[in-house]
Amino acid sequence: MTAPTQMFTRVARPERIVRVAAGQGFWGDWLEAPRRQVEGGPVDYLMLDYLAEVTMSILQKQKERDANMGYARDFVGAVDSVLGGIAERGVRVVANAGGVNPPACAAAVRQVAVKRGVSDRVRIGVVTGDDLLPRIDELLSQGHPLANMDTGEPLSTVRDRVLSANAYIGSVPIVEALSRGANIVITGRSTDTALTMGPLRFEFGWRADDWDRLAAGIIAGHIIECGAQCSGGNCLYDWQNIPDLANVGYPIVEGSADGTFVIAKHPNTGGRISVQSVSEQLVYEMGDPHSYITPDVVADFTSIRLEQVGEKRVRVFGIKGRPPTDKLKVSIAYRAGFKAVGTLVYAWPDALAKAQLADRVLRERLDRLSLRFDSVLTEFVGASATHGRLAGEAHDPPEVQFRIGVRGEDKAAVERFTREIVPLVLNGPPTVTGFAGGRPKVEEIVAYWPALIDKQVVRTKVEVLS
Amino acid sequence: MKVRLLDLAHARSGDKGDTANVGVIALQPRWYPVLEKYLTRDRVAEHFAGLITGGVERFELPNLNALNFLLHGALDGGGTLSLKTDAQGKVFSTALLRMVVDVPDAEAVAVGLTGE
Numbered sequence: 384m385t386a387p388t389q390m391f392t393r394v395a396r397p398e399r400i401v402r403v404a405a406g407q408g409f410w411g412d413w414l415e416a417p418r419r420q421v422e423g424g425p426v427d428y429l430m431l432d433y434l435a436e437v438t439m440s441i442l443q444k445q446k447e448r449d450a451n452m453g454y455a456r457d458f459v460g461a462v463d464s465v466l467g468g469i470a471e472r473g474v475r476v477v478a479n480a481g482g483v484n485p486p487a488c489a490a491a492v493r494q495v496a497v498k499r500g501v502s503d504r505v506r507i508g509v510v511t512g513d514d515l516l517p518r519i520d521e522l523l524s525q526g527h528p529l530a531n532m533d534t535g536e537p538l539s540t541v542r543d544r545v546l547s548a549n550a551y552i553g554s555v556p557i558v559e560a561l562s563r564g565a566n567i568v569i570t571g572r573s574t575d576t577a578l579t580m581g582p583l584r585f586e587f588g589w590r591a592d593d594w595d596r597l598a599a600g601i602i603a604g605h606i607i608e609c610g611a612q613c614s615g616g617n618c619l620y621d622w623q624n625i626p627d628l629a630n631v632g633y634p635i636v637e638g639s640a641d642g643t644f645v646i647a648k649h650p651n652t653g654g655r656i657s658v659q660s661v662s663e664q665l666v667y668e669m670g671d672p673h674s675y676i677t678p679d680v681v682a683d684f685t686s687i688r689l690e691q692v693g694e695k696r697v698r699v700f701g702i703k704g705r706p707p708t709d710k711l712k713v714s715i716a717y718r719a720g721f722k723a724v725g726t727l728v729y730a731w732p733d734a735l736a737k738a739q740l741a742d743r744v745l746r747e748r749l750d751r752l753s754l755r756f757d758s759v760l761t762e763f764v765g766a767s768a769t770h771g772r773l774a775g776e777a778h779d780p781p782e783v784q785f786r787i788g789v790r791g792e793d794k795a796a797v798e799r800f801t802r803e804i805v806p807l808v809l810n811g812p813p814t815v816t817g818f819a820g821g822r823p824k825v826e827e828i829v830a831y832w833p834a835l836i837d838k839q840v841v842r843t844k845v846e847v848l849s
Numbered sequence: 850m851k852v853r854l855l856d857l858a859h860a861r862s863g864d865k866g867d868t869a870n871v872g873v874i875a876l877q878p879r880w881y882p883v884l885e886k887y888l889t890r891d892r893v894a895e896h897f898a899g900l901i902t903g904g905v906e907r908f909e910l911p912n913l914n915a916l917n918f919l920l921h922g923a924l925d926g927g928g929t930l931s932l933k934t935d936a937q938g939k940v941f942s943t944a945l946l947r948m949v950v951d952v953p954d955a956e957a958v959a960v961g962l963t964g965e
Binding site for chain 2: 620664670722724769786789
């Protein structure tokens with residue numbers, strides 16, 4: 384499967400390569416990764432993606448409690464761990480860690496730079512303008528329905544429950560911040576892919592209508608935006624033989640001016656970069672592959688070509704793009720009731736039958752209490768939880784986890800449900816354990832409402848703090 | 850000949866709202882045409898019948914020897930609404946690979962498939 388690395392030396396003259404390293408694939412990713420990327424070998428940019436669909440609403444809740452919060456706090460520690468690389472070797476950092484409060488994030492990062500005595504060598508670029516929450520009534524009254532892209536419902540149906548609203552913004556403000564000398568760029572709800580495409584576009588001066596190269600930058604971003612998920616992590620293909628995952632190398636895009644790039648990782652790291660590992664990441668969370676829509680360009684995933692060009696290197700080329708739409712996607716979060724999930728573990732023999740009896744007993748008690756929920760879901764973990772009937776018959780497994788959840792608008796009902804599970808330990812079916820956590824917690828549900836808005840409505844702003 | 854999809858392809862799955870996507874990639878490039886021909890939208894819809902509430906869409910990526918399936922209504926509302934263990938559709942990949950595909954013997958032998 385692997386080809387000798389010499390195959391890659393095919394260009395006549397030395398070509399300028401820009402290296403963008405992925406250091407976080409979500410808020411909660413490996414804390415070691417940013418430092419390992421900056422210290423493990425040459426990189427020009429460190430790209431850190433912190434925002435998943437509902438992260439913005441969690442951050443909005445934090446900001447409501449404390450006006451200095453509302454950003455991904457892990458980022459401050461990440462910057463601290465790579466300050467040497469930024470100050471001494473000129474590595475630049477691009478991150479959407481700003482969440483719903485990029486200025487507060489910048490202030491926290493600046494404090495770290497001051498404390499470490501390198502504030503004269505740190506220039507922070509702050510991108511704002513994605514936050515539409517303060518403008519939402521104005522936008523609705525101007526006739527922007529912000530209808531749910533999945534259901535078609537207008538936002539007015541949940542307006543009083545909206546927690547956050549952020550437009551997904553593209554690479555333009557990132558390029559501007561870099562061109563004004565920022566070496567740490569902090570954005571709010573930038574697309575994950577813009578964090579990689581922005582630096583490549585800035586370095587190579589790609590024009591705003593150079594669709595193929597912009598699409599290539601987006602696809603480079605898609606491949607590395609989930610961190611190690613393209614370099615051996617969560618890789619199904621030949622997973623038994625993927626070496627040294629404890630020491631997994633996070634991916635690096637080695638970009639060229641013509642829009643081709645190589646996915647690589649630092650020497651002496653574990654994991655694997657192969658056509659298969661990259662292909663698995665390419666299809667991850669994919670919709671229509673012909674139209675991967677971003678604010679900058681529509682990328683065509685059916686044009687991508689992959690070639691193994693070294694033991695741990697995959698070359699990506701052939702990518703086509705076309706002009707974007709005149710809309711931006713908006714990520715809206717709203718309060719949608721309450722939920723709780725409880726679990727108990729039943730042991731052999733007949734673990735599944737006992738768990739099923741517990742489920743019947745519990746449901747009957749919930750009925751007698753006249754508790755009403757929008758949804759009650761039971762799973763038997765170890766027997767059929769994730770593959771349902773496709774899993775076939777369970778053959779008297781050593782244990783089965785009974786897992787039951789409820790969802791509804793009535794918080795008191797959900798609260799009462801959480802008190803009905805542990806009693807089963809003494810007043811339900813036998814050989815039950817795994818209840819050390821006690822009553823489960825009631826969670827408020829913050830749900831995701833995807834919408835579209837006219838691009839011209841969103842005005843981003845770039846500030847570079849010296 | 851009955852061929853386990855697990856022996857024909859690898860896969861990764863993820864979510865967008867209440868939709869799960871499953872990308873299925875041929876283990877060998879010469880097996881991609883078998884996937885394209887026999888891993889039809891209808892066959893996948895039948896496989897997941899009762900487990901999802903919406904329809905199935907299929908997209909072809911011959912450049913990656915891959916098919917992409919969208920399974921609508923797969924995640925009990927998706928994201929934070931979902932009460933499922935697999936609220937983000939992460940293991941629909943191997944749920945699909947449980948499928949057994951019928952491939953005419955001559956076609957299977959021609960691309961080196963040995964069957965279940």
